[in-house]
Amino acid sequence: MLTIRDITVRLGGRTIIDGASATLPQNGKIGLIGRNGAGKSTLVKTIIGELDPDGGSVEMPRRSRLGYIAQEAPSGTRTPFDAVVEADTERTALLAEAETCTDANRLGDVHERLIAIDAYTAPARAARILVGLGFDEEMQGRPLDSYSGGWKMRVALASLLFSEPDVMLLDEPSNHLDLEATLWLENFLKSYPKTLLVISHERDLLNTVVDHILHLQRGKLTLYPGDYDSFERLRAERAAQAEAARASQDAQRKKLSEYVARNSARASTAKQAQSRAKMLAKMQPIAAMAEDPSLSFDFPSPNELRPPLVTLDLAAVGYEAEKPILRRLNLRIDPEDRIALLGRNGNGKTTLARLLARQLDPMEGSLTFSPKIRIGYFTQYQVEELPSNSTPLELMTRAMEGKPPLAVRGQLGRFGFSGNRATSETGTLSGGERARLALALVTRDAPHMLILDEPTNHLDVDAREALVQALNAFEGAVILVSHDRHMVELVADRLVLVDGGLAENYDGSMEDYVDFVLGRNQPKADSTGAKSDAPVKKSGAVAREELKALRKKVTEAETRMKRLQVQLDDIDAALASPGTATGVNIGELGKRHAAVTAEMALAEESWLEVNEVLETLMGRGK
Numbered sequence: 001m002l003t004i005r006d007i008t009v010r011l012g013g014r015t016i017i018d019g020a021s022a023t024l025p026q027n028g029k030i031g032l033i034g035r036n037g038a039g040k041s042t043l044v045k046t047i048i049g050e051l052d053p054d055g056g057s058v059e060m061p062r063r064s065r066l067g068y069i070a071q072e073a074p075s076g077t078r079t080p081f082d083a084v085v086e087a088d089t090e091r092t093a094l095l096a097e098a099e100t101c102t103d104a105n106r107l108g109d110v111h112e113r114l115i116a117i118d119a120y121t122a123p124a125r126a127a128r129i130l131v132g133l134g135f136d137e138e139m140q141g142r143p144l145d146s147y148s149g150g151w152k153m154r155v156a157l158a159s160l161l162f163s164e165p166d167v168m169l170l171d172e173p174s175n176h177l178d179l180e181a182t183l184w185l186e187n188f189l190k191s192y193p194k195t196l197l198v199i200s201h202e203r204d205l206l207n208t209v210v211d212h213i214l215h216l217q218r219g220k221l222t223l224y225p226g227d228y229d230s231f232e233r234l235r236a237e238r239a240a241q242a243e244a245a246r247a248s249q250d251a252q253r254k255k256l257s258e259y260v261a262r263n264s265a266r267a268s269t270a271k272q273a274q275s276r277a278k279m280l281a282k283m284q285p286i287a288a289m290a291e292d293p294s295l296s297f298d299f300p301s302p303n304e305l306r307p308p309l310v311t312l313d314l315a316a317v318g319y320e321a322e323k324p325i326l327r328r329l330n331l332r333i334d335p336e337d338r339i340a341l342l343g344r345n346g347n348g349k350t351t352l353a354r355l356l357a358r359q360l361d362p363m364e365g366s367l368t369f370s371p372k373i374r375i376g377y378f379t380q381y382q383v384e385e386l387p388s389n390s391t392p393l394e395l396m397t398r399a400m401e402g403k404p405p406l407a408v409r410g411q412l413g414r415f416g417f418s419g420n421r422a423t424s425e426t427g428t429l430s431g432g433e434r435a436r437l438a439l440a441l442v443t444r445d446a447p448h449m450l451i452l453d454e455p456t457n458h459l460d461v462d463a464r465e466a467l468v469q470a471l472n473a474f475e476g477a478v479i480l481v482s483h484d485r486h487m488v489e490l491v492a493d494r495l496v497l498v499d500g501g502l503a504e505n506y507d508g509s510m511e512d513y514v515d516f517v518l519g520r521n522q523p524k525a526d527s528t529g530a531k532s533d534a535p536v537k538k539s540g541a542v543a544r545e546e547l548k549a550l551r552k553k554v555t556e557a558e559t560r561m562k563r564l565q566v567q568l569d570d571i572d573a574a575l576a577s578p579g580t581a582t583g584v585n586i587g588e589l590g591k592r593h594a595a596v597t598a599e600m601a602l603a604e605e606s607w608l609e610v611n612e613v614l615e616t617l618m619g620r621g622k
Helices: 040-047 080-085 089-100 104-116 119-132 149-163 179-190 203-208 228-263 270-282 349-356 380-384 392-399 405-414 419-423 431-442 461-473 485-491 510-517 539-576 583-617
Strands: 002-011 014-024 029-033 055-059 167-171 195-199 212-217 220-225 310-320 323-333 338-342 364-369 375-378 449-453 477-481 494-499 502-506
Touching: 002 040, 014 040, 014 055, 014 212, 014 220, 029 040, 029 203, 029 228, 040 167, 040 195, 080 119, 080 149, 089 104, 089 119, 104 119, 119 149, 119 179, 149 167, 149 179, 179 203, 179 485, 179 510, 203 228, 203 461, 203 485, 212 228, 220 228, 310 349, 323 349, 323 364, 323 502, 338 349, 338 485, 349 375, 349 449, 349 477, 375 431, 380 431, 392 405, 392 419, 392 431, 405 431, 461 485, 477 485, 485 510, 494 510, 539 583
Parallel strands: 029 195, 029 212, 167 195, 338 477, 338 494, 375 449, 449 477
Antiparallel strands: 002 014, 002 055, 212 220, 310 323, 310 364, 494 502
16 A cells, blocks of 8 residues: 655745645556646656655555656667566576575575566566567567667566566556557556556546546645546536535625625624624635636648548658568548558558658659648657747747748647747746647648647647547548557547558458457458448547538528628618619518518528537537
8 A cells, every 4th residue: 555645845946746645545556647747747756755755755565666667768788678587686686596505495495485476487477578568579689779769668668567566656658659569558557466556648548457546636636436537527526516616605705795895884783794704704715627728729721622632552662772661552641531550660650651741752653642732740759859948939930931920829829829828938838738839830831631640648638638629620631640549539530550561441440450459359340251341430530520511501601691791782772872763662672671681680590500519519619
């Protein structure tokens, strides 16, 4: 059991955690969540002893082993396999002692302990963990220094999983993983036999793995039973209760204030007024549980282009001559297509994304773009490479050179950078804010096609939901590479599997693909044995179709209103003309005026109703 007892942590004169307390259940699986900047990583650093709290304490049973991933990734000439096996320090020490021990009694104790900790099956367990995280047999034997930072962090994660501490702390463990490795990790953590505390913004991981949610908000901790969906329901109920209590308190405060104002000057009621004034002063305000208004994604709408936007015909792409990474690529992308690229890291998803973003040329075959297409390409590197000493306003002004300041401010405002946020130095922004800024920059020209390579790594759960809504409202095509399958399920209506040097349509659903990766079954087939042509989950597609239909109705209503207004103008001009003919004609004009006016009223009413539904569907009516 891990107990957080009334801890307070201040950094740079600011209180990050304020008298927070929680008791984590023994062998529980707890998801630590909170908005970006709430202090989750600060809390973890306090638990592991990297930060000393200004008050309070963190308590665990004696001899409990605490495990977490160090910030420095492993390096050197060791192999990933050696690094993982050596993570079990007790086993390593016992094996070394067994080689040199001459005391028969002690040697017996050593071997007994080695059997107790399953030391002799450890190599097979280490290999299984590495395979699950994407390392095949050849990769397990290569030096660590031959790997990128992301792959080294996978080795660090594998080492922690292998060491099996009594309390394991994980901070965004899926950030360096692809979808396939994320699915394996969820399966592993679900059956972890000891206490797990994981910071994650992956809704699916939080629903699949955890049995409690630890919510950090305004420096306080609240422990909720159940998975993330259960937490959302409970939080909504508490928010409604808090709002009702606040409204009741406001009414009581108003009543007391009015009584004090009316009766303070009268001798007969002065004492009662003073009593009520004291009561009013002691009333503690109930905070409204308001959402962050700066949580905003709103992609500008591109002008229409005739399909197709992009056509690949037997194309090949790679980085070295005669060594294509992908070949025989046949792909057509139309406006409003939503395509998710699936496949393990290293199989070529990013290579295909770069080809579609015009950063690579095909080695063979053909690649045809619509002549006027604009493409927005987002990668994690853009977030990391934002200059820390510039402001969002400066960066957007340079990117939109020649555009008026109002247009620059408008694009920043679409992504929550208004007022002081637009002039804050980028180095002071949270990871989620920097990701929003990068998205604002790549969409400044209203692209017809958005290519997003892992757009959610720095976003909390609420921000991810806002991004999903914005992508479903976006009127261009989307190419998505993401390990967040919740986002893939809600946004994509086409899946393309990048594997074995090919990129081909995957005809099953995301559920089929998850089953396939976990080895549960193959993609579903129809009664003839052929793969099903049924599309994947249509949540995002249905929402977009509804939006499209509503926008069409708005346009039709506006066209109708313009036509009627022209008729009214003509009738008014005829009525006002000195040459207007007989009174009979004037009477007919009056009748027509009344009829057109009534029709205009109906058109305006229809326009207002459709607009209201449209705004509600797009999440702007809240």
